[in-house]
Amino acid sequence: MISVNDDCRDLHFRKAEFDPDDCPLDCSKPCEKVCPADAISLKHSMVDGERTLSDPLRGKYEGGVITERCYGCGRCLPVCPYDRIRAVSYVRDPTMTAELLKRDDVDATEIHTTGKGTDMFNTLWDNLSGSINNVKLVAVSLPDIGESTVDLMNTIYTIMEPHFKGYNLWQLDGRPMSGDIGRGATRETVSFAAHVASMSERPPGFYQLAGGTNSYTVDYLKKAGLFQSSNWNSGTATSEMASSHQALIGGIAYGGYARKIVGRVLRKIPEQFGRVHIEDHPDHLLEALQEAMSLVGPVKGYIPSHSKPFMKQVDRQ
Template sequence: MPSPFFAFAASLPSPSFLPPHHRRSLRTIKTLVESTAGSRPTSALPPPIESLHRGNWVKLICGASFEDAVDVRNLSLVYTLAGVDCIDCAADASVVNAVNEGIDAAMSIAAVQRPWVMISVNDDKEDLHFRKAEFDPGDCPLDCARPCEVVCPANAISLERVTVGNELAGNANASGKLQVGVITERCYGCGRCFSICPYDKIRAITYVRDPSTTSKLLKRNDVDAIEIHTSGRCTDLFNELWNRLGDSIDHVKLVAVSMPDVGESTVAVMKMIYSIMESHLQCYNLWQLDGRPMSGDIGGGATREAIAFAVHLASTLDKPCGFYQLAGGTNSHTINHLKKVGLFQTTAISGHSSDISGAAQSTGFKEALIGGIAYGGYARKIVGRVLRKMPTQHGHPKIEDHPDHFLEALQEALTLVGPVKCYSMPFVLPKQMTSV
């Protein structure tokens, strides 16, 4: 398959018809193209499954509770061009539409591989990914330093002072108050604002995605996969949700189960979950090893729990069937940590032989112990800071209408996706290549 960046550059208008800053952007794109060597391998397998076998699967996590359709659309566009295999989003029709709109926009620009669209659901209210922050801004003191605004990684809290009464006229009864509070569609439940509020005003609202709504989404032709988040402490709720989803599972290409490492019982719980699914599982299955949820944007150390989980499962001889993928605290440091423990695109860990899972048996391939990495908070952060720069005075901005920002966002995405995909290209362009 041709390089996605070559197709991207070839589809752009001739430089003579572009203003100078657009031509500069085109030169930068060409630099990306020229720095990309080779093409993706091909086989009889669906491309995302081939990636899992090779250990270079990359999933973008938009967020199980993140419902800002504009950002979701732009994130999906940028990361599709960067070459992700899957885009995971909230189980909400408007969000699914936004993901597919972003993918379609990317494919109209370049002949890239279409990533699978995955929706995330939960089997109980304990999962941290399915909650929102909430507070009444009218209860906040006017002199509050507003640390919640500062700490929120999603820019989901906005506090604006408004005047009550004729304060400017010197009315003794006039006063001010704060309004707006949490921007619900942007909050993805990281929880960092809860403990930092000096007045303990912020609370968590938890919820469970409705199985009937989920079933309808799965029957659409633009949803390819489902991910079920479970606590790993009890399989009864998972069993109940699985049964309620019924034959809608037959419409997907991949079923993923996300769970934390719960210690010695982890493998036993995973096997119990697989036994629940097995009789009705007509597609591939994936285990998301959730290390430290929603923390990848905090720092390099956040990835350690996911790496430890990977080592735990990879060194287990009698592993549950399916592919394995890291999540929870993943960021730009994850690849190096995987390499240090010998788990980057390898089929065996030192001192152990790799079992061949059901997926491998059915295809005749022996897959990598760790199929790939899912990036959430960190992926959104590095592209999101570019999205925040775009002007918004003309309605909802589309990133492709702002070529300089588009290039910057694509470069950020490549620095994250490229090392997993083993693209042969520089990810930081020299300054002279991005200047007139």
């Protein structure tokens, strides 16, 4: 899937940035502690061949933001006691994105929109329209903008429908990049789903939740009668719809919470390996897969006993 945005104000398309040379050496580095993605690393540099840990006011910091890990949650911004961290936003180049959509290994695209009107979405869609039918699925991710949310969705659908022949999916982004916080975050996104489900004029397509999703989300959706699930039995999927006609949500995107899981496993890999790829450490990869199964299982309707043979098979490989 290729992600693209129509507005630089979209929180998903920003990175934290700061110059470690600007950081006072007596700083307690709260940015490191608060980052859920372990995307900030500050270490004392070497001075005259010796570490400066014994004299913390000598030398300087090295490191900063690990760009490929940062996903723009923004939690480091308010905790910096010296106000040295800034957020750098960007818009993905639509021309480059259109070329990527022509690749054989790309079958879906995700369009993030801020809900600040549809002019920018329309412009982006025009830029992508020549390549859009190379993909099978277009997902539109949007925030809760109140009573006008469904009107916005219908306008977007009207823009897309004449040009796209594949599947469309609506990703309801209730509380962006906050799933690792806890129950409160998922209540907010489930409330967004309930609001959309109550609107009879909502546009066609599949619906899934994002933003504020975590291990509590499935239970909250079921209690609200909003969750569609499938039970897998002997390799056959059977739909198990909630009794409510508003069983709208058929999928869940785990972003920040999934990163938290992987980060927790990565931190167990000995430091001497440095920055690593989890695929190079089979035991830790298996642990991460088991954690992922605990999230995906309730969504896919996996029966718990079915996950054990899968794990044994992975272990043998």
